[in-house]
Amino acid sequence: xxxxxxxxxxxxxxxxxxxxxxxxxxxxxxxxxxxxxxxxxxxxxxxxxxxxxxxxxxxxxxxxxxxxxxxxxxxxxxxxxxxxxxxxxxxxxxxxxxxxxxxxxxxxxxxxxxxxxxxxxxxxxxxxxxxxxxxxxxxxxxxxxxxxxxxxxxxxxxxxxxxxxxxxxxxxxxxxxxxxxxxxxxxxxxxxxxxxxxxxxxxxxxxxxxxxxxxxxxxxxxxxxxxxxxxxxxxxxxxxxxxxxxxxxxxxxxxxxxxxxxxxxxxxxxxxxxxxxxxxxxxxxxxxxxxxxxxxxxxxxxxxxxxxxxxxxxxxxxxxxxxxxxxxxxxxxxxxxxxxxxxxxxxxxxxxxxxxxxxxxxxxxxxxxxxxxxxxxxxxxxxxxxxxxxxxxxxxxxxxxxxxxxxxxxxxxxxxxxxxxxxxxxxxxxxxxxxxxxxxxxxxx
Amino acid sequence: xxxxxxxxxxxxxxxxxxxxxxxxxxxxxxxxxxxxxxxxxxxxxxxxxxxxxxxxxxxxxxxxxxxxxxxxxxxxxxxxxxxxxxxxxxxxxxxxxxxxxxxxxxxxxxxxxxxxxxxxxxxxxxxxxxxxxxxxxxxxxxxxxxxxxxxxxxxxxxxxxxxxxxxxxxxxxxxxxxxxxxxxxxxxxxxxxxxxxxxxxxxxxxxxxxxxxxxxxxxxxxxxxxxxxxxxxxxxxxxxxxxxxxxxxxxxxxxxxxxxxxxxxxxxxxxxxxxxxxxxxxxxxxxxxxxxxxxxxxxxxxxxxxxxxxxxxxxxxxxxxxxxxxxxxxxxxxxxxxxxxxxxxxxxxxxxxxxxxxxxxxxxxxxxxxxxxxxxxxxxxxxxxxxxxxxxxxxxxxxxxxxxxxxxxxxxxxxxxxxxxxxxxxxxxxxxxxxxxxxxxxxxx
Numbered sequence: 001x002x003x004x005x006x007x008x009x010x011x012x013x014x015x016x017x018x019x020x021x022x023x024x025x026x027x028x029x030x031x032x033x034x035x036x037x038x039x040x041x042x043x044x045x046x047x048x049x050x051x052x053x054x055x056x057x058x059x060x061x062x063x064x065x066x067x068x069x070x071x072x073x074x075x076x077x078x079x080x081x082x083x084x085x086x087x088x089x090x091x092x093x094x095x096x097x098x099x100x101x102x103x104x105x106x107x108x109x110x111x112x113x114x115x116x117x118x119x120x121x122x123x124x125x126x127x128x129x130x131x132x133x134x135x136x137x138x139x140x141x142x143x144x145x146x147x148x149x150x151x152x153x154x155x156x157x158x159x160x161x162x163x164x165x166x167x168x169x170x171x172x173x174x175x176x177x178x179x180x181x182x183x184x185x186x187x188x189x190x191x192x193x194x195x196x197x198x199x200x201x202x203x204x205x206x207x208x209x210x211x212x213x214x215x216x217x218x219x220x221x222x223x224x225x226x227x228x229x230x231x232x233x234x235x236x237x238x239x240x241x242x243x244x245x246x247x248x249x250x251x252x253x254x255x256x257x258x259x260x261x262x263x264x265x266x267x268x269x270x271x272x273x274x275x276x277x278x279x280x281x282x283x284x285x286x287x288x289x290x291x292x293x294x295x296x297x298x299x300x301x302x303x304x305x306x307x308x309x310x311x312x313x314x315x316x317x318x319x320x321x322x323x324x325x326x327x328x329x330x331x332x333x334x335x336x337x338x339x340x341x342x343x344x345x346x347x348x349x350x351x352x353x354x355x356x357x358x359x360x361x362x363x364x365x366x367x368x369x370x371x372x373x374x375x376x377x378x379x380x381x382x383x384x385x386x387x388x389x390x391x392x393x394x395x396x397x398x399x400x401x402x403x404x405x406x407x408x409x410x411x412x413x414x415x416x417x418x419x420x421x422x423x424x425x426x427x428x429x430x431x432x433x434x435x436x437x438x439x440x441x442x443x444x445x
Numbered sequence: 446x447x448x449x450x451x452x453x454x455x456x457x458x459x460x461x462x463x464x465x466x467x468x469x470x471x472x473x474x475x476x477x478x479x480x481x482x483x484x485x486x487x488x489x490x491x492x493x494x495x496x497x498x499x500x501x502x503x504x505x506x507x508x509x510x511x512x513x514x515x516x517x518x519x520x521x522x523x524x525x526x527x528x529x530x531x532x533x534x535x536x537x538x539x540x541x542x543x544x545x546x547x548x549x550x551x552x553x554x555x556x557x558x559x560x561x562x563x564x565x566x567x568x569x570x571x572x573x574x575x576x577x578x579x580x581x582x583x584x585x586x587x588x589x590x591x592x593x594x595x596x597x598x599x600x601x602x603x604x605x606x607x608x609x610x611x612x613x614x615x616x617x618x619x620x621x622x623x624x625x626x627x628x629x630x631x632x633x634x635x636x637x638x639x640x641x642x643x644x645x646x647x648x649x650x651x652x653x654x655x656x657x658x659x660x661x662x663x664x665x666x667x668x669x670x671x672x673x674x675x676x677x678x679x680x681x682x683x684x685x686x687x688x689x690x691x692x693x694x695x696x697x698x699x700x701x702x703x704x705x706x707x708x709x710x711x712x713x714x715x716x717x718x719x720x721x722x723x724x725x726x727x728x729x730x731x732x733x734x735x736x737x738x739x740x741x742x743x744x745x746x747x748x749x750x751x752x753x754x755x756x757x758x759x760x761x762x763x764x765x766x767x768x769x770x771x772x773x774x775x776x777x778x779x780x781x782x783x784x785x786x787x788x789x790x791x792x793x794x795x796x797x798x799x800x801x802x803x804x805x806x807x808x809x810x811x812x813x814x815x816x817x818x819x820x821x822x823x824x825x826x827x828x829x830x831x832x833x834x835x836x837x838x839x840x841x842x843x844x845x846x847x848x849x850x851x852x853x854x855x856x857x858x859x860x861x862x863x864x865x866x867x868x869x870x871x872x873x874x875x876x877x878x879x880x881x882x883x884x885x886x887x888x889x890x
Contacts, residue, residue, distance in 0.1 A: 087788060
């Protein structure tokens with residue numbers, strides 16, 4: 001240990017580092033130093049002993065270190081409805097099962113407990129930040145803080161009353177209150193989250209647009225998910241939802257449009273020119289038979305495309321590795337080109353593209369000096385990931401969530417050799433059992 | 446223990462049993478008894494202590510017991526080329542990378558070692574039987590026996606010479622020799638495996654047809670994988686491959702057609718009427734940009750559709766849970782119907798449909814008295830599989846290969862609480878390292 005060594009909290013020495021920025025790069029025998037919440041150095045591992053004095057030095061043989069995944073669209077609390085109703089057409093699924101269950105059960109406690117379960121699942125699978133659209137954001141945020149994961153919470157608005165709020169003004173007021181209450185929390189950020197073109201009026205969209213501008217918040221909204229949504233919009237507004245958004249002035253770099261399954265070339269150009277982001281949720285689009293998003297086309301127009309798992313009721317997993325693999329596979333077949341969406345680009349979508357959509361790309365999404373230390377380690381020594389000719393390909397096509405061994409969020413080691421540092425698993429198990437019984441009792445009656 | 450208790454080897458007491466036959470059934474609090482290689486009883490667990498005397502009694506709380514997966518199409522030895530070349534168009538992938546690598550490295554030892562790696566991966570993920578198409582079947586068979594997995598080996602034939610054989614007669618002779626040598630092995634079965642319509646001549650297909658009839662072997666062949674294959678066939682033979690197979694008399698219940706991506710309604714009816722099986726390999730079809738198989742249509746015509754991972758060079762995993770989930774998701778979007786291919790039907794495809802394609806449905810593929818004990822246990826107690834409202838849905842949509850904890854093949858417990866009973870992992874690790882070095886050295890030179 002040298003006298004002039006820099007004092008750091010953590011020194012991580014993996015076999016490989018994928019920084020994401022610069023792109024398409026795999027660094028061999030590099031280490032990362034963390035001080036407080038930040039990455040303070042990326043350097044050859046041979047410098048560790050001479051240049052750094054670390055409280056905690058972690059050698060991770062056969063591991064790759066990369067930025068944590070940014071799950072850019074989910075409804076975390078709905079994890080309590082995982083597998084509640086499957087293999088059903090969208091409208092029957094919603095009207096006969098999901099909406100009745102939500103109106104029966106959704107409460108502050110349900111959202112807290114469901115979000116906690118979701119956070120644990122996401123962390124175990126390497127997600128360090130999620131973009132949530134649901135109700136009771138204060139309680140979702142408290143669960144995220146308890147789990148130690150970064151959360152971007154929606155100030156969610158729909159035109160209709162539910163257990164959470166009475167009308168659009170009430171949704172806005174409650175969402176903004178939650179934002180004020182969680183203002184000083186380092187893990188919490190917010191978006192304006194109008195649910196969708198078919199559940200929010202022009203008047204409400206206009207108010208949301210004003211608030212998003214004033215408060216510098218992204219606008220997180222479902223868009224062009226199904227053909228029906230577009231047909232209904234044509235009937236009601238005389239235009240397709242993206243054209244309606246254009247008229248309302250909603251297309252901008254702040255727009256985070258989720259799904260974009262049915263999107264034509266003109267609409268792609270429009271979103272590209274306005275610098276809007278798209279969140280691709282392939283599992284949900286397949287499971288609900290919504291269709292195939294033309295991701296290759298979007299990427300060729302340089303649209304920022306991120307990845308989301310959607311909620312566990314329509315996936316049924318919050319597994320960013322599975323979701324990103326599916327995105328990479330599907331993009332090729334939809335395009336008819338096997339070179340579309342190669343492994344490195346898929347890794348970018350699952351990390352930095354998500355951060356950019358959420359306006360957080362100066363803080364997270366890549367391993368760069370000065371950025372927050374949201375990091376994951378993936379073990380490539382297992383039978384399923386051998387032999388290893390190409391680290392990026394191995395992560396995207398061969399690895400699974402079970403190969404994620406260590407996770408840091410904001411500099412904290414939240415998952416250590418696959419275990420949570422605190423007793424969160426027991427808490428979750430108890431709370432989930434409670435809700436399972438509640439829901440099953442109601443269903444049987 | 447009662448005096449008149451039946452002596453059995455193993456008694457497994459899971460929380461749930463999915464027998465596959467009868468279909469759509471989940472048995473709660475049932476146990477399975479195994480004697481020698483066979484299932485001898487399926488009964489309520491409350492009868493265990495009075496009716497049975499077991500050498501080994503295994504209680505598996507929160508687990509579902511089901512038949513092992515039948516991976517109905519793979520090239521096991523190619524696992525040594527996992528991630529060797531990705532994100533490339535099919536012909537460049539084959540001509541510039543895979544074929545040169547194969548002609549450099551493929552040997553009896555390569556096939557043995559690669560197949561051993563594949564077997565370990567498959568067993569850990571719940572596959573108890575695989576249908577292989579590759580070279581050196583004797584050595585592939587020896588690896589399967591070592592690993593303790595059931596294998597159906599191809600008597601593979603292509604028109605051209607390679608490291609293994611000189612011409613079609615040589616392929617046939619060597620394959621039939623391997624069959625004679627492995628004749629008494631309980632884990633080994635064979636198929637005739639002409640590679641594809643574009644690599645096998647009419648004359649050779651005719652010989653294969655004769656042999657398949659005489660020896661009562663299925664015919665395992667790639668069919669209608671890409672548009673190019675069909676266009677080339679039209680040029681060379683004046684008909685599409687399935688029509689050519691019809692002329693050659695190859696369409697029958699013995700035909701196991703792999704891929705069937707580009708298949709029209711007439712061809713679907715033809716295969717349905719002849720009772721031929723189709724093996725669906727969705728990951729490979731997406732990754733090589735081959736296209737989308739109309740699985741919903743095939744199922745509505747009652748074609749027997751099984752699931753295959755294809756080889757690890759084009760997937761890059763031999764993960765039947767991931768493959769079956771993808772099949773279930775994709776079938777819905779291709780059909781435009783969320784109710785297409787529900788969870789129970791997907792489980793059937795991954796098990797009994799594979800057994801039927803291989804002519805083994807009287808022996809494996811379901812949990813029935815008298816059948817061979819090829820069984821797997823899946824743990825549904827984890828965060829990722831909670832809450833649990835529907836066991837079948839949970840397996841297909843939420844569980845992963847990492848949730849498979851115990852595997853029995855032919856009555857032997859091959860995987861015990863996630864560990865192999867013998868030191869096979871070390872052997873594989875050494876052999877895989879050896880080949881990785883060989884391949885990387887050659888690539889760098």
